[in-house]
Amino acid sequence: TIMIDEPVRAGNWRPENYTGQFIGPVALADALRESINSIAVQLTLNLSPEEVVSTAYRMGIASDLETFPSIALGASEVNLLELTNAYIPFETGGALYDRYAITEIRAEDGTVLYTRETLEPDLVIDPAIAGQMTDMLYQVVEGGTGAVANLGRREAAGKTGTTQDWRDAWFVGFTTDYLTGVWVGNDDDSPMDQVVGGGLPALIWRDYMAAVHEGLPLTELTRSGEIVRVDTVDENSELRNFLYRTASQFEQSSRRISRRRR
Secondary structure: OOEEOOOEEOOOOOOOOOOOEEEEEHHHHHHHHHOOOHHHHHHHHHHHHHHHHHHHHHHHOOOOOOOHHHHHHOOOOOOOOHHHHHOOOHHHOOOOOOOOOEEEEEOOOOOOOEEOOOOEEEEEOOOOHHHHHHHHHHHHHHHOOOOOOOOOOOOOOOEEOOOHHHOOEEEEOOOOOEEEEEEOOOOOOOOOHHHHHHHOOHHHHHHHHHOOOOOOOOOOOOOOOOOOOOOOOOOOOOOHHHHHHHHHHHHHHHHHHHHHHO
């Protein structure tokens, strides 16, 4: 799906891209790979912040989330465990597993005092959608904002994140064997020295994941590059017509430039 990377406004809020620039027509996969804020905001406005929050809860987020347009860029706080947990359905083909730390407790004499009950996971997203999301997150690591996290021959997928004023930076990513989240910030919430998610957090993630995967066989992620068309705006809406009209004009201009070059 093509959308337009351009200035967007929600009330008095005017979000900007990290680069401070806008590039025009862009595919959603490319927008995710390059962390283009304006596209995320437009999608949220089209779908509604309520839909975004509902999806986040379904994916495992437990903290209270505000249904503001700025939820598109993570304006509500969650902890690292929640954020990492929400990536599980991408790794498992749509299934969400409970997170836990203790599997069993034994007394000194070996008596089992507690055994964690094994629960069936909930299917929270369609496996085909999970495969498409994994493919897009794979592109982030292959050549997007998460390129520093690349593990070479071992396939990995993930996403960078950076809050305004450089207060938080993180990288969450997974292979077929492990899912890991890394957060970097100051304890007193003071700004860092321009640390971004694709920098130090991605580097820590890469070094850690390289160590824990040592000796493990290379296995491919379950991902799908199949394009499924999903209309995020009403069939006859003015925005939809504008998007497709602009995309068509962009394609025609590209053809004219190509002919002139030949």
